[in-house]
Amino acid sequence: MATNLMQFPTINGFALPSLISRHGLASTNIHVRNREKAAPVREPTGDDKELKLHKSLDLGKPSYLSKAREPILGNGIIKANGHHWAHQKKLIAPHFFPHQVKGMVGLMEECATAMMRKWEQRLQENGGGVAEFMVDQDLRGLSVDVISRAFFGSSYNLGKTISTMLMAMEETLAKPSLIFGLPYLRFLPTKSRRKIWRLKKEVEALILKVVKGRQEGSENDDARKHSKDLLQLILERASTDSKLIQDKHKMEQFMVDTCKNIYFAGYVTTSVSASWTLMLLAQHPEWQQRVRSEIIEICGSDHSTMSLDWDKLSQLKTLGNVILESLRLYAPSAVIAREALADIPIGDGNNYFVVPKGVHIWSFVPLLHRDPENWGPDVNEFNPERFRGGIPEACKHPQAYVPFGYGSRLCIGQTFAMLQLKLVMCLLLSRFSFSVSPNYRHSPVYKMLLTPQHGMRLLVKKNCKLIN
Numbered sequence: 314m315a316t317n318l319m320q321f322p323t324i325n326g327f328a329l330p331s332l333i334s335r336h337g338l339a340s341t342n343i344h345v346r347n348r349e350k351a352a353p354v355r356e357p358t359g360d361d362k363e364l365k366l367h368k369s370l371d372l373g374k375p376s377y378l379s380k381a382r383e384p385i386l387g388n389g390i391i392k393a394n395g396h397h398w399a400h401q402k403k404l405i406a407p408h409f410f411p412h413q414v415k416g417m418v419g420l421m422e423e424c425a426t427a428m429m430r431k432w433e434q435r436l437q438e439n440g441g442g443v444a445e446f447m448v449d450q451d452l453r454g455l456s457v458d459v460i461s462r463a464f465f466g467s468s469y470n471l472g473k474t475i476s477t478m479l480m481a482m483e484e485t486l487a488k489p490s491l492i493f494g495l496p497y498l499r500f501l502p503t504k505s506r507r508k509i510w511r512l513k514k515e516v517e518a519l520i521l522k523v524v525k526g527r528q529e530g531s532e533n534d535d536a537r538k539h540s541k542d543l544l545q546l547i548l549e550r551a552s553t554d555s556k557l558i559q560d561k562h563k564m565e566q567f568m569v570d571t572c573k574n575i576y577f578a579g580y581v582t583t584s585v586s587a588s589w590t591l592m593l594l595a596q597h598p599e600w601q602q603r604v605r606s607e608i609i610e611i612c613g614s615d616h617s618t619m620s621l622d623w624d625k626l627s628q629l630k631t632l633g634n635v636i637l638e639s640l641r642l643y644a645p646s647a648v649i650a651r652e653a654l655a656d657i658p659i660g661d662g663n664n665y666f667v668v669p670k671g672v673h674i675w676s677f678v679p680l681l682h683r684d685p686e687n688w689g690p691d692v693n694e695f696n697p698e699r700f701r702g703g704i705p706e707a708c709k710h711p712q713a714y715v716p717f718g719y720g721s722r723l724c725i726g727q728t729f730a731m732l733q734l735k736l737v738m739c740l741l742l743s744r745f746s747f748s749v750s751p752n753y754r755h756s757p758v759y760k761m762l763l764t765p766q767h768g769m770r771l772l773v774k775k776n777c778k779l780i781n
């Protein structure tokens with residue numbers, strides 16, 4: 314295949330470094346700007362470390378992003394700032410701690426098994442040999458299934474409807490002119506804006522209906538049935554919160570925003586990461602076999618009796634390193650943006666400087682993840698081995714590895730996502746072998762997240778027997 318699978322991702326057709334230089338900015342890793350001037354950019358050393366470890370509420374999400382995504386995110390955890398963000402984080406984040414996520418292995422396995430049955434059926438219909446699959450679409454469906462079951466439990470079909478609507482909103486919002494939240498465009502009553510506002514209303518009404526049903530215990534089934542799903546857990550926690558119980562409207566808004574934010578943040582990120590990981594393994598059969606051997610060693614060679622749990626999945630170190638490497642080369646988020654909401658003093662001694670209030674700080678993830686100074690000359694190679702000693706030993710400045718963001722705004726779904734990725738890869742590799750289809754066109758583009766522009770076409774073959 315002539316395509317270089319390691320080429321730089323693009324935003325609307327421009328490779329990231331050229332996009333930056335088109336705007337007169339330096340082609341480097343961190344960009345700090347305010348309205349008056351573009352300040353020099355810093356390399357990921359001392360100062361940036363300080364910035365990334367900085368946890369005060371004064372370093373928040375930029376308002377221009379928040380405005381552009383208002384219909385999808387409301388004032389939920391992803392875009393909120395200050396005490397409003399801290400309050401939401403306190404109510405939501407504990408449900409994503411490892412001891413809670415551990416209990417989700419079963420539901421994730423159920424969803425993945427359902428997808429794999431369909432694949433087996435399709436392969437059989439194809440004569441039992443090799444067939445080309447557009448895996449990104451199925452993996453997206455799988456992620457929607459997982460998040461719907463985790464969030465809505467037995468009402469997961471509703472979750473699927475909500476995700477379809479959010480997807481339609483996201484497609485419209487991802488159009489180039491709206492990505493960077495250009496002012497005034499969002500006020501024009503264009504056809505697409507009207508569509509977004511209609512979908513927003515419908516999604517919110519659907520979520521509220523379930524929430525009210527749960528609050529009144531009128532959803533046919535009793536509360537016990539929902540005791541394990543995230544909606545119920547978050548609702549119960551919110552119902553003991555003094556700020557929310559006094560104000561019905563605030564409570565409803567919190568539940569609606571939380572649901573939309575978790576869907577938005579959770580399902581596409583995880584499914585595109587799974588697609589890129591499969592592509593890299595398809596392109597590197599030696600790594601595919603190494604991971605398969607590890608799976609056999611830890612989980613057994615008979616996939617019909619294979620039972621997965623948190624402990625076994627945690628032992629799959631080679632698979633873990635493959636996922637870390639895939640998230641380095643194809644991190645779903647291109648830019649991690651912050652705004653100084655007050656003057657922020659950083660560093661000390663000769664390294665001391667103040668980031669003035671109003672300054673925006675952009676970290677370009679692909680540039681951080683593909684900086685040869687930090688990662689070495691093989692930076693553009695797929696080499697999971699580099700993570701053998703963990704992130705601190707994979708590069709000079711571990712704080713420059715940011716697939717899940719940094720500081721206090723670090724992704725709260727990281728454990729959930731890593732568990733899902735490991736489990737799905739483990740099940741898929743134990744049942745199927747993958748190679749890159751000759752019809753695959755490598756063109757990673759940013760549509761809010763890094764996606765394969767023409768889909769992820771892989772050749773899939775059923776494994777007869779697992780061979781170590």
Ligand code: HEM
Binds near residue numbers: 391574719720726
């Ligand atoms: C591979 C999958 C995922 C990736 C690569 C990813 C990446 C990210 C990134 C880059 C951020 C922004 C952090 C920052 O600004 O510093 C973020 C935030 C967030 N993510 Fe994830 N994420 C993933 C999966 C998930 C999942 C599965 C969930 C929930 C089910 C989730 C929930 C969130 C939330 C709620 C935030 C906002 C946190 C805050 O601002 O306090 N993410 N994620």
